[in-house]
Amino acid sequence: MISTRTSQPDVIAALEDAGLRITGQRRQVVAAIERRDGGFSAEDIAGELEGVGRATVYRTLKLLVKADVLCKLALPDGTPMYSPSRLEHHHHSVCTSCGAVEEFRDTTVERFLRSLTREIEGEIVGHRMEVFIRCLSCLGSSSS
Amino acid sequence: MISTRTSQPDVIAALEDAGLRITGQRRQVVAAIERRDGGFSAEDIAGELEGVGRATVYRTLKLLVKADVLCKLALPDGTPMYSPSRLEHHHHSVCTSCGAVEEFRDTTVERFLRSLTREIEGEIVGHRMEVFIRCLSCLGSSSS
DNA sequence: CTGATAGTTGATACTTACTATCAATAACTT
């Protein structure tokens, strides 16, 4: 069974544990991302939360990414997208038509990275992997 | 033996084949990226080529990426980096300290993608993968 | 509960990495 995470109180607790203050604005941003499922932009959140300043939204998203409860990914052209993170260690598939994001766990990439450890000179400190797809509903409703 | 590509005349020929005009500016941009080896930014090139307009540099880099002779990658924070592409199908390791870029071919990722085809609903249309490292010289000269 | 203290906020201005516009220019075509 796959472990899921990221219920709102947990996120708040994680921020507390990191020695950060629990402000109304941070609660609002956390609540806003909990409500979302696919990908979204920082401006989406900033627009939705009229009462929270843009700078605070960006700062909070950055905190949440660092706290590992939010993923920052990118479309093929580099446009950034955020997506709530619910699986422990995972990667993403992003539909290039509608922006739907799915998480998937994988072990193949982990195996791959272990084998790279032998090939690459230097120390591996991280990686990024995104798979771009056309999701079923976009395939279905497409003209081509 | 691994096939290498991207000698200057080839790139120019590729642009011609695509029905594009060979202008002095495009030659200059191609020459500039040929001279480089690690990662660089569009502004690096624009700064180096005083005689070529910024817009043209950006446009040409985009063409070269589409022509598959240049890769656009990103640092962990999303900052874009360009790197000349010399291997047929490859991924990159990027040193997060000095920005050095290495290309490596891989088959594991390809295998991984094939297995994903069975797991993922929808059609895989692309992927992005970057491995972030600390290269040997940065490890050597580091305080930590 | 009451300050004190130090982390947070938000308005604003700035930065980076581009993209759109459009008149002027230069490559290919014949």
Added chain:
DNA sequence: AAGTTATTGATAGTAAGTATCAACTATCAG
């Protein structure tokens, strides 16, 4: 050589943030 059409570059604009800093407020110590 002339015409056609892609390309260029100056400029202005956009997207996604980040820096600044005075005002604010969570949290702690008493």
